[in-house]
Structure formats: structure tokens, C-alpha cells
Amino acid sequence: MISNDFYSPANQGTYSVRDIGDLVLEEGETLRGCKLAYRTHGKLNAARDNAVLVTTWFSGTGKVMEDVYVGPGRALDPARYFIVIVDQIGSGLSSSPHNTPGAQSMAYFPKVRIGDDVDAQLRLLKDEFGITDLALVFGGSMGGQQVYEWAVRYPDMVKRAAVVAATACNTFHDFLFTETLIEAVTSDPNWRGGWYERSEDVRDGLSRMAVIFSVLGWSTEFYEKKRWQSLLGMSSERDFINGVMRAYFAPMDANDLLCKAWKWQRGDVSRHTAGDLAKALGRIKAKCYVMPISHDMFFPPRDCEAEHRLIPNSEFRVIEAVEGHMALNGFDPAYTAQVDKHLRELLAFEA
């Protein structure tokens, strides 16, 4: 266990942490005293039918979801919905390698699956808030993997599901991409098999991860149109790589990222149906919106559309953004406007 200020409330905003008890993980190990970080907006109504669960992705915590997707006048308006944003395990705020003491600390943190997150979130929602129905589960990227897992596992509980930039069954291409991120970090001698003394010791590995992420995280058009300048205000391509991408990953914890990368690679709802993806997605009762990002190189729209066709009650809504996968961070109001439009339409469906 080490301390890392990046994950403190000073940087992450106000959040609560609940110890949901021991969590028996899919891989067999038990995560002792699993802690989930969460933040809520709005109030659960008397009918308990206005709860929205928001999940988190690889490189973000609940803070970016709160900042980018929730607020007055937004589709996810606290005046109307009780919004619960839960950090995934490994986020750095929920139980993670860097913040777990004792026998499961650092390199000894157990392997966690997307399904484990859903188990943990269910426990939190029930025990903490008495939630038994979800008006919507919403998430992007790894957060979207969690949404699919929710919709397949709890078809009666999840009334609506919205997935941005994610797949229900990770492709080998994406698995391989994630492997390059993992290798970028684990090849850093200062990673020391996970036993570094401070997160920043692994700066070389995180820097390499940032550069690889820069290649597929955005899009060729993003660079060609110099959106790093017009959208992000950086002075040059190199300024963008150093000032945005390296700076983005630099304060994060390597083991936490590796925990999530391993989980990301194995996101696959067909685990529940012996590899039959059509059967797994066929279980979904929620009204679904499958929303890939037009220029996403991790989860190309074509891959998402193939899954959309396997979901009984789904609509396919492509979000146009040359920012590609990284559009998720909401740099461009044109992106968030599209997400809001789709979410409003989805929420208008009678459950």
C-alpha cells in the first residue's frame, strides 16, 4: 500500500467510500473488505424508480463522469434522477492495488473481472440505498462493459442501458492493444514486478503507455485537423503529447492501471452462456442504446453494430466525433450534446 495524492478528494472531488465486505471474485480469490467509492446526485423518489447507475472507465474515476455527464439541465439531471456514480475496482478510489493494505496490496492484488464489479455494485445499491430497479445504467468504454454485464445478468432490474464506445465481448484486436499498454508498463525496470515505492517511479512505463494510447485513443483525423490546437489549445503536436497525454497518465498508479487493463481485456458477457454471445445478449430485457463513437479505434462502430444486432430491443446511435475514443472525456460540447440527446430519448421510453 502506498499513498498517491492524485486519488485524494483534493483532486477527485468529494466522494464516499463504503466497505461492502468480502467479495468472492470470479477468478476464485476473495477481495477482503472490498471498498467502493461512489458519489450521488439527486434523490431516490418514493416509487424508487428513478435510480441511474453510472460506471467508470479505464483512465477515469467518478469525477469525470460527474463533471462531463451529470448536472442540472443535462439528460442526467439530479432534479429528476437519483444518480449513483460508482468507481470500478482498481480505479484508485475504490479498492485498488495501491490503496489496499496487507496481503492483497500492490502486486498481490487479486485479478478482478467486470462481473465482480457488477456484483459489488449490486450489493452497494441494495444495501446502501435499497435500490431494486435501475431506470438506466450508463457507462463508456470499460464502463460500457459493466453496463452490458448488468443488462445480461440482471435483465429484470435494468430497465434501460446506454453504452458509449464499448463492446459486450472484447475483440482480440482490442485485447492485443491493451497488451501493448500492459507491456509498456511492466517493461519499466522501475515497476519492479509491482513493488515500486511511489507511483511516480514508474514514469517511463506510464509515458510509453501514454504514447501508445495517443496513437489509438484519438484518430488520424484528430491529428490531421489539428484538433489538439483548435479544441485543446495546445501549441504543437509535441506540446499535446507531453502536456495532455503524458500529463494525463503521469499521476496515475501503474498497478491500478494494470488491474483494470487485465479486466478490460477479458470483458465478455458470453462467459455466462458458454461463449454464445447471441444467447447472452438475447437475455437483455432493457431498452438499449448502443452508441459507438464514429472515429473510435478501440471499439469501431462496425464491431458495436454487430453486437447491437444481437440485442432484442436496441437502437444503434453513432456519435460523431473525430476525437475518437478520447471524446468520452467531453472536451467538445458537440459530443456531450449528442450523448444527452440520445440519453433523453432513451429515458423517455416507458420501461
Add this chain to the structure above:
Amino acid sequence: MISNDFYSPANQGTYSVRDIGDLVLEEGETLRGCKLAYRTHGKLNAARDNAVLVTTWFSGTGKVMEDVYVGPGRALDPARYFIVIVDQIGSGLSSSPHNTPGAQSMAYFPKVRIGDDVDAQLRLLKDEFGITDLALVFGGSMGGQQVYEWAVRYPDMVKRAAVVAATACNTFHDFLFTETLIEAVTSDPNWRGGWYERSEDVRDGLSRMAVIFSVLGWSTEFYEKKRWQSLLGMSSERDFINGVMRAYFAPMDANDLLCKAWKWQRGDVSRHTAGDLAKALGRIKAKCYVMPISHDMFFPPRDCEAEHRLIPNSEFRVIEAVEGHMALNGFDPAYTAQVDKHLRELLAFEA
């Protein structure tokens, strides 16, 4: 200087080497006793107007060009053309870090530009064969960068130019991708700043390079359609990564690859026109065929088309291949058939 059997005739087929003398490089240093490896097919006719220059790419030598693109009954038929395949500097056969003795060996090998290759090739063609006209210059990827350089620099000498899967001015996106390849190698402690004792010592770095290359070198469709099985006969995705991709890079020399990667990043014909790409490409007199590969993630057709529009006498011919950039290696007869068709049409144009 070290020895590496991968670059011996036993593995590379028969080739000649000519010492073209000292080569003053764009970056200022002089490559002492520059050696070019080449192989010829066919005979130069009396009019000396049937010479075809074939260039090489990042991960290949003249051998793959010979095996995949030249032969009786092919567009590049030795019965009709005098075909000269020249290995680029850094290929491992021409002057390269690993095979250069003395003061320019290994990490001390000077920085080489695409323009230096063209200078060297011109000298070889003139001095060795008395060639003053080129019926065609043909190459793919980095070989295509050389073709563009030829066509811009020697507009009267180059009658026809065919570029597969390459750009005349490298994009920042591609620069960044290449940087991830470089970092994969240089982060290997066994690379030792370029002073390893045997090429195979850098196996970890080359392995990481192979995995990164696997993500963008093929395409998402290649993996989705399991072409590693139907086309390449591998038993699983992992079998493909280990048996094809790691095995492909494993015998190569790290410094040689780094030499070429640096060169690749900086391919840009607008060096000759103070950054004005339209002006540079506007100089071309050759009949050009710009032939991107449909699924190429390094050089997407869109990037190539933008350049094509700047060339006075150019046709845009997309080659359909889910193999993406790696289609260049000619695994699929459907790919080579398309290339041959286009080359035949191009060669039929009166120069």
C-alpha cells in the same frame, strides 16, 4: 559491427553489394563507403528505357520484393523489364548499423533520410548500369516514401511511379505510431544504448515491437474474420502472434530497425519546398498510381487520397485487403492480382 545470419544469402537469397563510395547525408554526416545491396532481373534493352527500380520497406529486404512482386507472367516481368531491386540503407543488407565496421558501427551509425537513399540509388543506377531513365519506380510503405522522393526530385528521369501503402509526407499520427515501436526497443535494458553483443539479446524489445505492430499492422477485420487461420493457417490468435509476428521480427537487428524507424518518421517530400507539399508534389511529371490498402491503419486511404489530389498526373487506386498494411507481404493472391492489374495499366501508359 556484429554478425547476424538472418541477413546472409542463406536467408535472403542471392544479392550483390556495391560500394558506392562516401555518401554525404542530409543530416550532415558522411556515411563512409556506403554499400547498397541489390538484385536484378531481366536485361536493360538497347534503348535503355525498360528499367524498373523497386525499393524496400521497414521490415523487409529485397527478397520479399523479389518473391512477391517480380516474376515471369507478372506485371514486373523480367522478360520485358530490367528490374533493379535495391535494399534501403538500414535494411541489414545495405549499409546498416549492425554490419558497418569501425567508427559508424551500431549506435554510432549516422541518421539517414529517405532522400539519402534516393541519392545512393541514383549513383548505383548510373554508375553500375548507366541508367538515366526509369520506366517505373515502385515500392510500398517506406519503399513508397522513396518512390515519392524519386518522383519529386527527378521528375524527368522517373516516367512512372507506383506507390502502395505510403504517404509522401508522413502524418504525425504515423510518426507517433513509429515512436511506440522505437520506445518498445529502446526501453529494453538489453538494448544497452545500441551496444548489445548479439541481435537476439534485444528479444524482449523486439517482442514488444511485434505486438504493437500486430495492433496496427493488420486490421480489426483481419482478426474478426480470423484470417490468421484461413489465410495464414495458424491455430489460434496466440499462435499467430507468436508464430507469425514475434517470429517475423525476432531474427532482425534492433539498431537496423531503429535506423529505418527514424527515417520512416521523417519521410517528407515537402523538405524540398520549405514545407509546401502541394508545390513538391506539383513537380512530379511521372504518371502516378497512388495505391493505398483499404484497411491500412498506418496510411489510411483518406490520407493517401489527399496527396493524390496534389499530383498533376495521378490515379487513385485502392487495393482491397482486410490484411491492412501487412497485405504488402503478399500472403493473399487476391492482393497481388490487384497490384499486378494496376501496374500493368500504369506500364501501358506512354511515357
